[in-house]
Amino acid sequence: MITYSKPVTLRRGGRRVGLMSVAVGALALAATACSNGSGGSAAPAPTPTASAATVSARPTSLGTILVNSQARTVYEFANDTTSTSTCVGACAANWPPVPAPASLPASLPGVTGTLGVTMRSGGTRQLTVAGHPVYTFAGDSAPGQTNGEGKVLDGGLWTAVSPAGAPVASSSRTSTAPKPPAAPPTTHHRATAPPAPPAPPTTAPNPPGDNGGDHDADNNGGPDDGDGNI
Numbered sequence: 001m002i003t004y005s006k007p008v009t010l011r012r013g014g015r016r017v018g019l020m021s022v023a024v025g026a027l028a029l030a031a032t033a034c035s036n037g038s039g040g041s042a043a044p045a046p047t048p049t050a051s052a053a054t055v056s057a058r059p060t061s062l063g064t065i066l067v068n069s070q071a072r073t074v075y076e077f078a079n080d081t082t083s084t085s086t087c088v089g090a091c092a093a094n095w096p097p098v099p100a101p102a103s104l105p106a107s108l109p110g111v112t113g114t115l116g117v118t119m120r121s122g123g124t125r126q127l128t129v130a131g132h133p134v135y136t137f138a139g140d141s142a143p144g145q146t147n148g149e150g151k152v153l154d155g156g157l158w159t160a161v162s163p164a165g166a167p168v169a170s171s172s173r174t175s176t177a178p179k180p181p182a183a184p185p186t187t188h189h190r191a192t193a194p195p196a197p198p199a200p201p202t203t204a205p206n207p208p209g210d211n212g213g214d215h216d217a218d219n220n221g222g223p224d225d226g227d228g229n230i
Contacts, residue, residue, distance in 0.1 A: 054101055054105065054108065055067065055069075055108060055129065056109065057110030057111060060144060060146060062149060063162070065160045065168055066134070066161045068098055070143065071144065072143060073148065074098060074161050075095065075135050075136065075137055075148050076129075076133070076158070076161050076167060077156055078156045078157040082131075083116065083118045084118060085133040087133075094138050094139075094153065095138070095154065095158070096136050096138065097120065097124070099126065100117040100118075100126055100128075104116070110163055112165075113161075113162075114131070116131065132161070
């Protein structure tokens with residue numbers, strides 16, 4: 001509190017009221033307030049919290065798959081054989097990386113794959129699931145769409161991601177070999193021998209004593225009579 005030591009004469013209605021010391025309380029209060037505002041330690045600003053819904057599991061026509069915080073389908077790139085993303089430049093424009101939050105949750109409901117972080121070439125953080133970098137697809141314009149499933153684009157195959165972090169096998173990508181034509185029905189025939197050719201006609205020799213039918217002696221073992229043994 002600040003107090004004036006010089007006496008002050010107050011007049012009211014032309015009469016002297018008396019001498020008194022004026023204590024300026026308002027001034028003291030203002031000084032105190034200023035002191036508290038400048039000398040005290042201010043409360044720290046709250047630290048922004050990471051999005052809790054980084055990815056989540058959602059049932060779709062492909063089965064239960066991962067989606068991002070806007071319910072957009074999450075994909076992985078077959079060319080990413082390690083946790084380092086190989087989708088850069090124009091590829092990343094088609095397949096935006098799913099960003100990793102500053103504080104990565106240990107787990108998320110319905111997500112069984114291990115969550116992780118990979119650093120991209122530009123210094124940004126990308127989410128990984130089971131060691132695979134994950135992305136969304138620019139061709140999906142609404143939640144629930146899976147237009148990127150099974151596409152071979154930007155140099156490799158893209159597939160939706162299961163809650164375990166594995167590629168989802170869709171029916172459109174399941175290769176089925178054509179069935180061989182059915183064998184014609186087998187008809188069992190009884191084997192039959194070809195018919196025997198007709199036997200050549202045989203001329204039975206004239207029985208002895210018949211004389212060849214003409215009573216010639218040569219037909220009955222006699223001397224030739226010149227008729228050709230007829």
